[in-house]
Amino acid sequence: xxxxxxxxxxxxxxxxxxxxxxxxxxxxxxxxxxxxxxxxxxxxxxxxxxxxxxxxxxxxxxxxxxxxxxxxxxxxxxxxxxxxxxxxxxxxxxxxxxxxxxxxxxxxxxxxxxxxxxxxxxxxxxxxxxxxxxxxxxxxxxxxxxxxxxxxxxxxxxxxxxxxxxxxxxxxxxxxxxxxxxxxxxxxxxxxxxxxxxxxxxxxxxxxxxxxxxxxxxxxxxxxxxxxxxxx
Ligand code: CA
Numbered sequence: 001x002x003x004x005x006x007x008x009x010x011x012x013x014x015x016x017x018x019x020x021x022x023x024x025x026x027x028x029x030x031x032x033x034x035x036x037x038x039x040x041x042x043x044x045x046x047x048x049x050x051x052x053x054x055x056x057x058x059x060x061x062x063x064x065x066x067x068x069x070x071x072x073x074x075x076x077x078x079x080x081x082x083x084x085x086x087x088x089x090x091x092x093x094x095x096x097x098x099x100x101x102x103x104x105x106x107x108x109x110x111x112x113x114x115x116x117x118x119x120x121x122x123x124x125x126x127x128x129x130x131x132x133x134x135x136x137x138x139x140x141x142x143x144x145x146x147x148x149x150x151x152x153x154x155x156x157x158x159x160x161x162x163x164x165x166x167x168x169x170x171x172x173x174x175x176x177x178x179x180x181x182x183x184x185x186x187x188x189x190x191x192x193x194x195x196x197x198x199x200x201x202x203x204x205x206x207x208x209x210x211x212x213x214x215x216x217x218x219x220x221x222x223x224x225x226x227x228x229x230x231x232x
Contacts, residue, residue, distance in 0.1 A: 003029040004121065005048040009039040011058050022110035036060040043075060050121060055084035063098045070099030071181060079120045132167040134227035137211045139167050148209035159202045166225035175222040199223060
């Protein structure tokens with residue numbers, strides 16, 4: 001198995017080099033970026049597994065960078081840990097809301113950093129491969145398979161991503177705009193009614209099994225996945 005690649009995005013050279021040194025010693029491959037522009041180049045070229053993103057960067061805040069990365073479908077499996085010198089609770093909340101998986105306040109020990117990296121990677125690999133089940137319906141990310149009432153279904157890539165997202169976040173209502181952001185990526189400019197088109201297609205594929213009733217329309221709000229019966 002290739003070594004896990006960690007991208008360190010930090011403009012303060014001594015800190016960045018210190019982190020790289022300790023991560024290399026812990027067996028990780030490291031990539032270094034001093035600003036978000038370089039970070040995005042390395043993300044595209046090297047496909048790291050995890051990014052450590054400093055809060056204060058010269059060209060863009062770490063928060064903005066994290067938001068940007070989260071909106072981009074290409075970085076779907078990237079784990080992100082924010083680094084900051086601030087201990088403020090609000091910053092922590094906005095760090096996590098931006099899409100970071102965890103948060104580490106400076107100064108931290110190398111041992112703490114490695115422990116957090118391991119925990120985040122364990123969580124993200126689990127969520128990526130977990131088989132999602134809801135009564136009649138089963139989605140296996142590893143094999144890219146959807147089975148309804150024991151029969152394998154043929155889904156288009158968008159319907160598959162949409163179903164995956166909804167099944168991974170059951171019992172929650174998502175607006176069309178939120179679904180566009182999370183399933184299509186916010187860098188793509190598509191009309192909101194595109195969501196309706198794909199929901200209709202998805203329901204049609206699920207219909208013979210009866211699982212179409214899990215994709216529920218919540219009037220004036222959006223869509224929800226629920227296997228608990230409901231309004232359909
Ligand atoms: Ca900094």
